[in-house]
Amino acid sequence: MKKENVIALPNPHLRQKSVRVHVVTDETRALIEDLTSAALDWEASRPHEISAAIAAVQVDHLERVVIVRSDFDHKDNTDFTALINPEIIKYEGEIVDDYEGCLSVKEVYGKVPRYSKIRVKALDTNGDEVRIKAEGFLARVLQHEIDHTNGIVFIDHIKDNTKAFYRLDENGELEPVDYDTKIKDNPILWY
Ligand SMILES: [Zn+2]
Numbered sequence: 001m002k003k004e005n006v007i008a009l010p011n012p013h014l015r016q017k018s019v020r021v022h023v024v025t026d027e028t029r030a031l032i033e034d035l036t037s038a039a040l041d042w043e044a045s046r047p048h049e050i051s052a053a054i055a056a057v058q059v060d061h062l063e064r065v066v067i068v069r070s071d072f073d074h075k076d077n078t079d080f081t082a083l084i085n086p087e088i089i090k091y092e093g094e095i096v097d098d099y100e101g102c103l104s105v106k107e108v109y110g111k112v113p114r115y116s117k118i119r120v121k122a123l124d125t126n127g128d129e130v131r132i133k134a135e136g137f138l139a140r141v142l143q144h145e146i147d148h149t150n151g152i153v154f155i156d157h158i159k160d161n162t163k164a165f166y167r168l169d170e171n172g173e174l175e176p177v178d179y180d181t182k183i184k185d186n187p188i189l190w191y
Contacts, residue, residue, distance in 0.1 A: 001038035003045055005059045008104045009153065010188050018055075018062040018149045021084050024127035028065065031056060032082045032125065035067045040078055042103055048172030049101065050075050053141050055148035058104050066145040072137060083122035083130070086146050093117035093135065099166065099174060100144060100154045108189065109166040109174055110158045114140045155189055 007013060021028055038059055039051035052072055056065040067080040093116030101109045117135040120142055124130050134142050144154055158164035162179040169175050177183060 001034040001041070001059055003038060003042040003103075005034075005038050006042060006054075006103050007058060007060045008106050010191050011060075011104075012191065013057060013060055013062065014104055014148075014153055015151045016057070016062060017151045018057050018064045021063050021065060021123070024084055024123055024125065028063075028084060029125055031061060031063070031065055032067060032080075034059060034061075035065070035082075036078075036080050039067065039080070039103070043075070048168060051103065052137075053080075053145045054103060055145050057148050057151075064149040066149065068138070068141055068145065072141075082125050083120070083132075083142075083145075084124070084127075086120055086122035086142070086149065088118050088143070088146055089121050089131075090119040091115045091117075092119070093139075096140075097164075098140060100140070101168075102144070102154055104148075105153060105155060105189075107167055108155065108177065108183070109168065110155055111161075111164045111166070112140075112144075112154050112157050114143045118142060120146070159190070 039054045043051040053068040064085045067082045070079040071077040095113045097111045100112045118139045120132045165177045166174040
């Protein structure tokens with residue numbers, strides 16, 4: 001798949017719950033390949049960002065499948081880990097605010113509160129159960145992706161916070177966006 005297959009707000013599918021995968025099949029694995037190629041194609045068009053992860057709903061396929069980058073720090077490592085039916089089974093640590101963006105929320109970034117540590121249960125590409133203890137950026141990414149499987153977009157966590165919205169300038173630096181004129185009543189973001 002290509003970056004053009006990635007859907008973005010205001011597509012209402014992004015706020016629908018995805019369905020569980022009952023049996024992991026070759027079709028599931030083909031979907032994972034599609035997600036990987038779409039994420040990497042998107043990244044190739046963005047000088048300042050990496051595709052940290054993507055959920056199947058973002059290519060308009062409403063099954064609970066996500067892929068997460070195996071190495072966030074090295075763009076040349078293009079491996080992803082696939083998680084099928086991922087769910088958070090424990091929240092730990094503290095709530096931390098940090099920046100997030102999303103392939104499906106064009107031009108808007110936000111400072112989103114997330115738990116610093118979580119435990120996740122999922123199936124791998126063989127259909128076997130895996131458990132992950134995550135902290136820091138990985139914990140944040142997993143919360144963002146699992147939200148996608150539940151029809152939640154990151155901006156939904158910060159919609160009332162006038163100081164939480166940002167945009168990327170041409171040098172790849174985040175700068176605040178005016179909430180009243182650009183965010184509050186923006187029909188692309190809220191419907
Ligand atoms: Zn996202």
